Amino acid sequence: MKSNKTLQNLEEVTIRFAGDSGDGMQLTGTQFTNTTAILGNDLSTLPDYPAEIRAPQGTTSGVSGFQIHFGSTEIHTPGDSCDVLVAMNAAALKVNIGSLVKGGSIIANSDGFSDKNLRLAGYASNPLKDGSLDEYQLFEVDITKLTTIALQEMNLPNKLVDRSKNFFSLGMMYWMYNRPTEPTIKWLEEKFANKPEIRDANIRVLKAGWNYSETTEIFKVRYEVSAAKLEPGTYRNITGNQATAWGMMAAAQKAGIDLFLGSYPITPASEILHELSLHKDFGVKTFQAEDEIAGITSAIGASFAGALGTTTTSGPGLALKTEALGLAVMVELPLIVVNVQRGGPSTGLPTKTEQADLLQAIYGRNGEAPIPVIAASTPSDCFYAVYESARIALKYMTPVICLTDGYLGNGSEPWLIPNFESLPAIPTNIPTNPVGFFPYSRNNYTLSRPWAIPGTPGLEHRIGGLEKKELIGTVNYEPLNHERMIHLRAEKINRIAYEIPDAYIEGDPEGNILVVGWGSTYGAIKTAVQQLRIKGKSISHLHLRYLNPLQKNLGNLLSRFKTIIIPELNLGQLIKILQSAYPIRAIGINKVQGLPFRAEEIEKKIEELF
Amino acid sequence: MKTPIQDIPMFDKNASQPRYTPKDFQSDQEVRWCPGCGDYSILAQAQRIMPEIGIPKHQIVFVSGIGCSSRFPYYMNTYGFHGIHGRAAAIASGVKLAQPSLSVWVVTGDGDGMSIGGNHLIHLLRRNIDINVLLFNNQIYGLTKGQYSPTSEKGKITKSTPFGSIDYPFNPISLALGASATFAARTLDRDPKHLYTILKRAVEHKGTSFIEIYQNCSVFNDGTFFQFTEKETKDDSIVLLEHGKPLIFGKEKDKGIILDGFTPKVVTLSDGKFSVNDLLVHNENDTTLSFILSDMTYNTNLPRPIGVFLSIDRPTYEDEMDEQIRIAQKKRGIGNIQQLLHSGETWTIQ
Numbered sequence: 001m002k003s004n005k006t007l008q009n010l011e012e013v014t015i016r017f018a019g020d021s022g023d024g025m026q027l028t029g030t031q032f033t034n035t036t037a038i039l040g041n042d043l044s045t046l047p048d049y050p051a052e053i054r055a056p057q058g059t060t061s062g063v064s065g066f067q068i069h070f071g072s073t074e075i076h077t078p079g080d081s082c083d084v085l086v087a088m089n090a091a092a093l094k095v096n097i098g099s100l101v102k103g104g105s106i107i108a109n110s111d112g113f114s115d116k117n118l119r120l121a122g123y124a125s126n127p128l129k130d131g132s133l134d135e136y137q138l139f140e141v142d143i144t145k146l147t148t149i150a151l152q153e154m155n156l157p158n159k160l161v162d163r164s165k166n167f168f169s170l171g172m173m174y175w176m177y178n179r180p181t182e183p184t185i186k187w188l189e190e191k192f193a194n195k196p197e198i199r200d201a202n203i204r205v206l207k208a209g210w211n212y213s214e215t216t217e218i219f220k221v222r223y224e225v226s227a228a229k230l231e232p233g234t235y236r237n238i239t240g241n242q243a244t245a246w247g248m249m250a251a252a253q254k255a256g257i258d259l260f261l262g263s264y265p266i267t268p269a270s271e272i273l274h275e276l277s278l279h280k281d282f283g284v285k286t287f288q289a290e291d292e293i294a295g296i297t298s299a300i301g302a303s304f305a306g307a308l309g310t311t312t313t314s315g316p317g318l319a320l321k322t323e324a325l326g327l328a329v330m331v332e333l334p335l336i337v338v339n340v341q342r343g344g345p346s347t348g349l350p351t352k353t354e355q356a357d358l359l360q361a362i363y364g365r366n367g368e369a370p371i372p373v374i375a376a377s378t379p380s381d382c383f384y385a386v387y388e389s390a391r392i393a394l395k396y397m398t399p400v401i402c403l404t405d406g407y408l409g410n411g412s413e414p415w416l417i418p419n420f421e422s423l424p425a426i427p428t429n430i431p432t433n434p435v436g437f438f439p440y441s442r443n444n445y446t447l448s449r450p451w452a453i454p455g456t457p458g459l460e461h462r463i464g465g466l467e468k469k470e471l472i473g474t475v476n477y478e479p480l481n482h483e484r485m486i487h488l489r490a491e492k493i494n495r496i497a498y499e500i501p502d503a504y505i506e507g508d509p510e511g512n513i514l515v516v517g518w519g520s521t522y523g524a525i526k527t528a529v530q531q532l533r534i535k536g537k538s539i540s541h542l543h544l545r546y547l548n549p550l551q552k553n554l555g556n557l558l559s560r561f562k563t564i565i566i567p568e569l570n571l572g573q574l575i576k577i578l579q580s581a582y583p584i585r586a587i588g589i590n591k592v593q594g595l596p597f598r599a600e601e602i603e604k605k606i607e608e609l610f
Numbered sequence: 611m612k613t614p615i616q617d618i619p620m621f622d623k624n625a626s627q628p629r630y631t632p633k634d635f636q637s638d639q640e641v642r643w644c645p646g647c648g649d650y651s652i653l654a655q656a657q658r659i660m661p662e663i664g665i666p667k668h669q670i671v672f673v674s675g676i677g678c679s680s681r682f683p684y685y686m687n688t689y690g691f692h693g694i695h696g697r698a699a700a701i702a703s704g705v706k707l708a709q710p711s712l713s714v715w716v717v718t719g720d721g722d723g724m725s726i727g728g729n730h731l732i733h734l735l736r737r738n739i740d741i742n743v744l745l746f747n748n749q750i751y752g753l754t755k756g757q758y759s760p761t762s763e764k765g766k767i768t769k770s771t772p773f774g775s776i777d778y779p780f781n782p783i784s785l786a787l788g789a790s791a792t793f794a795a796r797t798l799d800r801d802p803k804h805l806y807t808i809l810k811r812a813v814e815h816k817g818t819s820f821i822e823i824y825q826n827c828s829v830f831n832d833g834t835f836f837q838f839t840e841k842e843t844k845d846d847s848i849v850l851l852e853h854g855k856p857l858i859f860g861k862e863k864d865k866g867i868i869l870d871g872f873t874p875k876v877v878t879l880s881d882g883k884f885s886v887n888d889l890l891v892h893n894e895n896d897t898t899l900s901f902i903l904s905d906m907t908y909n910t911n912l913p914r915p916i917g918v919f920l921s922i923d924r925p926t927y928e929d930e931m932d933e934q935i936r937i938a939q940k941k942r943g944i945g946n947i948q949q950l951l952h953s954g955e956t957w958t959i960q
Binding site: 260 | 667692709938956
């Protein structure tokens with residue numbers, strides 16, 4: 001569709017779609033994201049939805065939001081605040097108005113501001129009328145009514161008409177930011193091929209939204225956000241959970257073994273189970289277990305039988321898997337445990353993000369049970385983080401915990417698609433010769449034991465959770481043997497540090513301030529540090545992927561800076577680990593609100609300190 | 611995807627088979643159960659049957675949890691996995707699903723399998739994964755030195771129930787049937803011949819085979835099952851379930867079971883009122899009957915049923931899992947990662 005109105009150029013924009021949890025805001029946001037990605041913008045997204053599937057309609061607890069930050073420059077976060085807020089009802093406005101920049105635009109569905117809506121949202125008077133939004137640009141559009149008119153001649157049930165109104169707002173946003181409607185039309189045609197009524201209704205409403213914006217005088221200008229200068233290559237948009245699933249598949253194929261997932265559904269990790277369940281053509285075996293414990297123990301059983309055993313979960317689920325993690329350490333089998341962290345403790349904030357499981361991942365077991373821990377830093381990085389977890393698990397015959405979080409799992413970004421051939425090799429040590437075979441013999445360098453798989457003649461052996469005799473693996477309770485085995489298992493994990501890449505600093509290699517982060521805070525820290533460097537501060541950024549073991553050069557890098565600042569979405573967990581590993585004192589910046597850091601928060605906090 | 615085990619020559623049923631003896635299945639580990647423990651007998655029968663099931667020992671995996679019985683895998687010269695408390699069924703499920711050609715056995719106890727591991731057991735049974743479950747029931751916690759178990763009788767005096775247990779016991783067969791087991795049987799440690807027959811039946815059954823084995827704990831619960839196992843009392847205390855045969859019991863074979871409505875009752879065959887033709891005839895394929903027979907278990911007016919309660923066919927989980935993979939690969943071809951990465955919307959920047 002072509003427009004006749006003037007275009008203004010923008011470097012970057014953040015839009016937040018907000019409505020009732022039944023209003024389809026996640027779908028609207030995802031469609032806008034995919035179309036924006038195809039246009040070549042760099043972007044980052046953040047879905048924000050309630051834990052209840054359908055909280056009471058019109059209430060603030062039922063508000064579902066989706067934020068997208070896109071631009072012609074590099075984008076590292078979903079945006080600290082939004083420039084445009086699409087509010088489908090009064091509750092959506094109430095919940096999200098605080099995130100809108102002063103002077104930002106509000107597209108409000110006026111039908112969602114009835115007396116009932118206002119009461120449910122807790123407004124004493126109608127904010128669209130009482131002047132309280134004067135410092136914003138307010139656009140009132142009766143989206144519900146316009147949708148109904150657009151669908152009048154189709155004679156559809158009211159429910160279906162009501163469900164189409166999100167496409168009206170999508171159409172308006174496509175117009176306003178000069179995006180084509182075709183990708184969404186194509187998607188609707190495929191998705192609802194067998195439901196022509198829904199397909200046609202949504203397409204019609206999408207176009208109506210676009211046409212309304214073009215024809216009426218309500219909007220004066222449109223905006224153009226040019227394509228970003230991204231590295232050449234073929235891109236796709238990907239969420240963290242999807243990247244995690246694909247990373248596992250790629251790793252198993254690289255290693256030439258089958259992939260087995262034992263998993264119990266849990267927010268926000270379930271999408272990994274869903275994704276892997278789709279790919280039977282890859283021979284992927286997914287097992288929806290009866291509980292978290294069966295999820296991990298079936299995966300351990302599958303690993304014993306020669307598959308890449310994996311399990312996916314979130315915080316409370318990791319707690320349930322604790323005993324089995326110790327078993328995996330003891331039997332020295334490869335295993336990947338993905339923890340998509342959420343707000344804790346206990347059930348906590350199931351749909352919100354947090355980084356408070358780091359200590360659980362590193363230490364949370366009985367006995368001396370070291371496990372490598374790796375963290376992903378962006379949605380697409382989940383692919384590489386889990387791939388690296390698999391490589392280490394198979395090379396060192398060990399469970400590996402891969403930490404992502406709700407923000408990464410649900411968030412998305414454009415991803416330069418890698419070439420499978422050029423991904424690192426994943427070697428395994430699978431013996432077939434019974435001569436000289438011992439189940440607990442060890443490779444001289446890695447201290448890894450052989451993976452003797454049932455079905456191999458002559459290698460029959462028994463493993464288990466009891467302490468075992470060095471080399472031969474039979475049950476053994478001798479004091480010195482136990483101590484020796486504890487040291488061997490610890491040293492095996494320590495030796496991983498000798499082969500993983502060095503930690504590296506973004507910015508100057510030495511100076512006043514080093515900001516050290518891990519996991520999903522990457523984008524916010526990077527943006528904050530870039531801003532502070534522009535302002536002339538001597539500040540650099542170091543982001544950790546390997547949490548256990550720590551990289552060999554890390555101590556040296558830390559010693560080159562006067563001050564170390566560690567922002568974390570917890571009360572200070574990495575800081576404890578680094579302060580106990582190195583002779584440093586660091587300053588924590590901590591936030592536990594179920595939300596990611598805003599770059600500005602980190603920037604301001606550092607400016608306050610120095 | 612290629613599995614490393616595909617390089618390993620598969621066992622060919624028609625090719626000349628390795629000739630095993632029970633000794634081949636004895637591991638080099640010293641067996642460390644208490645003297646007189648019922649586990650010895652079960653181990654001996656398992657080692658006796660293994661040479662006869664036509665499966666090479668490198669294709670056999672024993673998986674266990676925690677408890678006295680769970681030491682079992684250490685004593686079998688096959689692949690073995692001594693897991694953690696209660697989780698044997700889940701570990702074994704993973705083993706079998708990853709490599710369905712393996713013969714997978716779970717050895718568990720009344721505490722391991724029905725208390726801490728009860729959840730995994732019932733889900734294994736309903737899924738019908740082809741695994742043989744040997745549940746050693748000694749009605750006591752042996753390894754932790756004598757607390758009551760979920761099968762201990764009400765009123766049982768133990769270290770943790772000095773005034774008598776107030777827990778109502780599980781009936782393992784009813785639990786298995788309630789969880790939609792396709793094979794459920796009960797046998798006795800002190801009847802090696804019967805034990806052998808039942809193990810053989812379990813091997814032959816495709817799907818989860820659940821076997822409750824009454825097992826004497828000579829230290830903490832000695833003689834609990836003697837009524838059913840010892841010469842003087844057993845004939846009048848147990849009734850053998852045999853497919854297609856009437857339920858007759860007693861030293862003189864002079865008693866039988868009839869069904870009065872859905873209620874089993876004991877009748878005598880000697881007083882001329884009832885003949886063999888009136889007796890309940892066992893049918894292993896009848897699910898309803900299996901519940902009725904299992905319900906006789908704790909009824910002191912009735913003999914204790916021993917044998918195969920139920921044996922029916924239902925597709926196994928692993929066959930259906932492999933079938934879905936086969937269909938997907940036939941329809942879409944074998945998955946290609948590079949194609950997957952490029953699937954859906956992509957765009958190219960020059």
